[in-house]
Amino acid sequence: xxxxxxxxxxxxxxxxxxxxxxxxxxxxxxDPDYSAAYVxxxxxxEDGIKGCGITFTLGKGTEVVVCAVNALAHHVLNKDLKxxxxxxxxxxxxxxxxxxxxxxxxxxxxxHLATAxxxxxxxxxxxKQEGKPVWKLLVDMDPxxxxxxxxxxxxxxxxxxxxxxxxxxxxxxGKKEREKQMLAQGYPAYxxxxxxxxxxxxxxxxxxxxxxxxxxxxxxxxxxxxxxxxVRRCQIIRDMIGPEKTxxxxxxxxxxxxxxxxxLVALSDSISSLGAxxxxxxxxxxxxxxxxxxxxxxxxxxxxxxxxxxxxxxKLAKFKPxxxxxxxxxxxxxxxxxxxxxxxxxxxxxxxxxxxxNRVIFKQLLQAKALQFLQIDSCRLGSVNENLxxxxxxxxxxxxxxxxxxxxxxxxxxxxxxxxxYISVSASLKNRMCEYVDHLHEHFEYPVMIQRASYMPxxxxxxxxEMKEExxxxxxYPDGEVWKKLLAAQEN
Amino acid sequence: xxxxxxxxxxxxxxxxxxxxxxxxxxxxxxDPDYSAAYVxxxxxxEDGIKGCGITFTLGKGTEVVVCAVNALAHHVLNKDLKxxxxxxxxxxxxxxxxxxxxxxxxxxxxxHLATAxxxxxxxxxxxKQEGKPVWKLLVDMDPxxxxxxxxxxxxxxxxxxxxxxxxxxxxxxGKKEREKQMLAQGYPAYxxxxxxxxxxxxxxxxxxxxxxxxxxxxxxxxxxxxxxxxVRRCQIIRDMIGPEKTxxxxxxxxxxxxxxxxxLVALSDSISSLGAxxxxxxxxxxxxxxxxxxxxxxxxxxxxxxxxxxxxxxKLAKFKPxxxxxxxxxxxxxxxxxxxxxxxxxxxxxxxxxxxxNRVIFKQLLQAKALQFLQIDSCRLGSVNENLxxxxxxxxxxxxxxxxxxxxxxxxxxxxxxxxxYISVSASLKNRMCEYVDHLHEHFEYPVMIQRASYMPxxxxxxxxEMKEExxxxxxYPDGEVWKKLLAAQEN
Numbered sequence: 001x002x003x004x005x006x007x008x009x010x011x012x013x014x015x016x017x018x019x020x021x022x023x024x025x026x027x028x029x030x031d032p033d034y035s036a037a038y039v040x041x042x043x044x045x046e047d048g049i050k051g052c053g054i055t056f057t058l059g060k061g062t063e064v065v066v067c068a069v070n071a072l073a074h075h076v077l078n079k080d081l082k083x084x085x086x087x088x089x090x091x092x093x094x095x096x097x098x099x100x101x102x103x104x105x106x107x108x109x110x111x112h113l114a115t116a117x118x119x120x121x122x123x124x125x126x127x128k129q130e131g132k133p134v135w136k137l138l139v140d141m142d143p144x145x146x147x148x149x150x151x152x153x154x155x156x157x158x159x160x161x162x163x164x165x166x167x168x169x170x171x172x173x174g175k176k177e178r179e180k181q182m183l184a185q186g187y188p189a190y191x192x193x194x195x196x197x198x199x200x201x202x203x204x205x206x207x208x209x210x211x212x213x214x215x216x217x218x219x220x221x222x223x224x225x226x227x228x229x230x231v232r233r234c235q236i237i238r239d240m241i242g243p244e245k246t247x248x249x250x251x252x253x254x255x256x257x258x259x260x261x262x263x264l265v266a267l268s269d270s271i272s273s274l275g276a277x278x279x280x281x282x283x284x285x286x287x288x289x290x291x292x293x294x295x296x297x298x299x300x301x302x303x304x305x306x307x308x309x310x311x312x313x314x315k316l317a318k319f320k321p322x323x324x325x326x327x328x329x330x331x332x333x334x335x336x337x338x339x340x341x342x343x344x345x346x347x348x349x350x351x352x353x354x355x356x357x358n359r360v361i362f363k364q365l366l367q368a369k370a371l372q373f374l375q376i377d378s379c380r381l382g383s384v385n386e387n388l389x390x391x392x393x394x395x396x397x398x399x400x401x402x403x404x405x406x407x408x409x410x411x412x413x414x415x416x417x418x419x420x421x422y423i424s425v426s427a428s429l430k431n432r433m434c435e436y437v438d439h440l441h442e443h444f445e446y447p448v449m450i451q452r453a454s455y456m457p458x459x460x461x462x463x464x465x466e467m468k469e470e471x472x473x474x475x476x477y478p479d480g481e482v483w484k485k486l487l488a489a490q491e492n
Numbered sequence: 493x494x495x496x497x498x499x500x501x502x503x504x505x506x507x508x509x510x511x512x513x514x515x516x517x518x519x520x521x522x523d524p525d526y527s528a529a530y531v532x533x534x535x536x537x538e539d540g541i542k543g544c545g546i547t548f549t550l551g552k553g554t555e556v557v558v559c560a561v562n563a564l565a566h567h568v569l570n571k572d573l574k575x576x577x578x579x580x581x582x583x584x585x586x587x588x589x590x591x592x593x594x595x596x597x598x599x600x601x602x603x604h605l606a607t608a609x610x611x612x613x614x615x616x617x618x619x620k621q622e623g624k625p626v627w628k629l630l631v632d633m634d635p636x637x638x639x640x641x642x643x644x645x646x647x648x649x650x651x652x653x654x655x656x657x658x659x660x661x662x663x664x665x666g667k668k669e670r671e672k673q674m675l676a677q678g679y680p681a682y683x684x685x686x687x688x689x690x691x692x693x694x695x696x697x698x699x700x701x702x703x704x705x706x707x708x709x710x711x712x713x714x715x716x717x718x719x720x721x722x723v724r725r726c727q728i729i730r731d732m733i734g735p736e737k738t739x740x741x742x743x744x745x746x747x748x749x750x751x752x753x754x755x756l757v758a759l760s761d762s763i764s765s766l767g768a769x770x771x772x773x774x775x776x777x778x779x780x781x782x783x784x785x786x787x788x789x790x791x792x793x794x795x796x797x798x799x800x801x802x803x804x805x806x807k808l809a810k811f812k813p814x815x816x817x818x819x820x821x822x823x824x825x826x827x828x829x830x831x832x833x834x835x836x837x838x839x840x841x842x843x844x845x846x847x848x849x850n851r852v853i854f855k856q857l858l859q860a861k862a863l864q865f866l867q868i869d870s871c872r873l874g875s876v877n878e879n880l881x882x883x884x885x886x887x888x889x890x891x892x893x894x895x896x897x898x899x900x901x902x903x904x905x906x907x908x909x910x911x912x913x914y915i916s917v918s919a920s921l922k923n924r925m926c927e928y929v930d931h932l933h934e935h936f937e938y939p940v941m942i943q944r945a946s947y948m949p950x951x952x953x954x955x956x957x958e959m960k961e962e963x964x965x966x967x968x969y970p971d972g973e974v975w976k977k978l979l980a981a982q983e984n
Contacts (some may be wrong), residue, residue: 101550
């Protein structure tokens with residue numbers, strides 16, 4: 001099926017002026033313009049199919065990632081797609097281990113973001129040629145082929161090729177049923193759209209009320225800039241969504257719970273909604289008391305040092321957050337472990353991952369028991385290939401994966417990974433949900449579809465990465481129409 | 493003294509075709525072209541003094557770093573130098589925490605290499621205006637000012653501002669004597685010039701013989717690509733330099749040893765040369781039996797996974813290396829800790845740092861007891877500012893700092909840091925030495941001076957970062973004369 005030689009790679013700097021509305025603002029990123037380095041690869045095949053890939057950025061610096069994509073291009077151009085996907089591990093290694101380029105990484109920062117954009121385009125192309133969405137391409141792939149996409153370098157002390165194969169073979173059991181379940185019910189989501197740090201209390205209340213009407217039950221709030229503000233904002237959300245149990249209790253109770261016992265526990269309002277989706281088919285979340293489903297998560301976006309994180313969160317513990325996300329530097333594995341040790345007894349889990357730069361960091365976060373929720377990102381890691389290794393390590397350590405999404409395009413991409421994860425790897429929805437942010441989907445040819453606060457599996461072939469050409473043109477930086485106007489206005 | 497407003501920042505892509513001779517080749521970087529993003533900042537002061545800064549790269553990708561420097565430039569331009577150095581912590585934070593740019597780092601990879609180049613130029617400018625070499629500027633700076641240059645974010649669980657101040661105040665004792673000692677004897681060095689992986693056995697022998705003649709006693713050999721090759725090459729070096737004791741024994745014996753006892757131990761050939769430079773003044777290394785001074789270090793440049801590193805090095809233990817450098821991924825703190833646990837009992841220490849991307853990684857390497865030798869780099873970390881924090885953490889954990897150097901310009905820069913470290917922080921030369929590679933110094937206005945295998949403290953004002961304009965012009969990529977010829981030859 002796979003055909004053609006890569007004949008062209010183009011990359012563009014596409015920016016959306018989200019900072020104008022305070023969208024996406026948090027304690028460390030106060031004025032993000034959601035942006036992307038947008039890669040399109042073409043082949044010499046007659047089908048005219050293009051592969052589109054993105055990596056997400058926050059505005060300034062996108063041009064640096066564009067430059068890095070161009071530096072990687074020679075590894076892709078003039079290669080047969082069948083040679084690339086036929087030895088995907090080798091190709092991944094080639095991209096990430098170029099003897100000169102690796103110095104400016106390796107496998108981190110700009111050059112790894114660029115790698116992600118290029119590889120995302122390759123996966124989009126491959127899936128389009130196969131006529132399947134990426135999640136389905138992965139679900140239908142036999143375990144040996146899946147494993148052949150993964151570079152196990154630096155993780156064999158935790159996950160060998162044989163381990164991975166065994167996990168994937170176990171994942172075959174019940175796969176068909178889980179695929180049907182996904183197609184019918186979708187993958188549970190939570191929303192971050194209501195509580196950006198730059199939003200006023202009124203905006204927060206209004207968005208939260210609307211989200212509740214739309215069926216959302218899980219809300220993430222940005223914290224970390226000012227404690228009094230955090231207390232006030234968390235109280236607003238808690239007041240609107242109602243009380244909730246702590247993570248500690250949830251974890252304690254959810255062990256060994258299933259079937260009818262589970263339902264009784266759920267009805268008694270002592271377990272989180274997260275377990276609800278793990279009910280036997282037929283038990284829909286709508287059957288449960290609404291109050292028991294509501295959850296609040298908090299996100300500090302790396303604002304704190306280790307002692308500060310513990311102190312600050314101790315003061316927010318009364319709002320019973322399921323997790324605190326990115327309490328400190330994404331590089332600080334031992335720091336996260338220390339924070340986790342202090343906060344888990346208060347019922348607060350640690351979540352991190354959106355800025356963890358490669359599988360080696362995730363490996364250690366798992367080894368060090370530094371997180372209770374693992375947040376993969378579809379654009380910071382080396383595309384599907386590297387995310388596969390992280391999903392498998394998370395499975396081995398029995399840590400739930402709750403992907404990072406939002407930005408521009410991240411929801412579109414990561415839904416494929418998490419739906420595959422449920423069907424073929426984790427086989428569980430317990431304590432699992434995928435972030436959702438309601439921005440910028442209109443710029444994509446195949447935007448996400450959310451129903452009843454769940455991601456519905458995409459049906460179009462590819463990785464849902466293709467942007468509308470008109471949107472790209474308008475938002476190209478600095479020469480697109482939108483930016484020409486904005487920059488002219490700034491000058492006046 | 494400090495004067496002027498930054499009126500111009502230029503950055504150039506300068507590459508030296510070192511790969512043609514196999515110089516710098518190792519198990520992961522087989523064909524490096526030693527390169528630099530070279531930054532020059534100018535002020536509106538009438539003195540005409542320019543600040544020059546570099547970051548080191550391996551050829552391809554230098555243009556990406558250049559692009560990142562340009563992305564940072566607006567943080568520097570139109571700033572008064574006195575405002576920058578008057579709140580250096582604030583300026584550092586501004587450069588590294590830009591709300592949009594930090595997404596493509598943060599503090600890692602391309603954007604952090606660019607930060608280093610910019611800040612190195614600021615330090616060069618500052619020191620030149622003060623009429624002092626950077627090491628002397630630092631040595632003369634009072635502890636409070638030194639501390640005000642450091643961003644303690646993410647390291648306060650290990651080193652607070654107060655801790656740092658206390659360490660620096662303790663370092664004041666005996667400072668004058670140590671400065672005199674440095675000026676007279678220099679800082680001990682080891683050479684990596686003899687045993688690049690791409691060199692033939694004959695070249696290796698010839699260079700090693702020449703280095704012995706020149707007074708070198710400590711040799712680093714590149715390993716990790718092929719075990720049989722490694723065995724043969726290590727044997728060649730060991731045969732040429734003579735037998736040496738293991739690290740384990742050295743460490744055991746050197747504790748509590750001083751003065752005459754020390755000399756007796758040294759004479760009995762049971763202690764490494766590293767202690768020799770810690771002798772009271774007057775006892776020169778030349779007084780000691782030569783054989784006792786000779787050491788061999790090994791460097792795998794990240795080639796192995798954790799289990800492989802232990803297995804491979806067990807087979808090279810018979811050559812009694814003082815350390816194995818970069819046995820695995822620079823991101824793998826827990827991996828280094830595991831390797832360290834396995835190899836230290838065999839007398840082999842773990843050294844790493846040249847690709848550790850920021851202070852948070854070094855903090856954890858120290859916390860996890862993952863290394864016995866800490867290798868700072870003057871261009872990967874955020875210049876003097878971030879290196880100060882690492883030197884102080886190393887002091888707190890009593891781990892010797894043995895800087896990474898070589899490449900292009902790294903020797904020129906890092907000598908300032910390690911000489912300052914000895915005079916004002918560590919006050920010890922035990923188990924300490926600085927890497928030296930004999931390449932490309934001729935392109936600098938103020939090249940390093942090596943005497944009796946030691947770095948002699950530079951006396952010219954600045955950070956020794958200024959390149960000869962003619963060299964820059966000739967080696968600019970791709971339009972300099974050298975590259976025009978090479979690229980034309982490649983096309984033919």
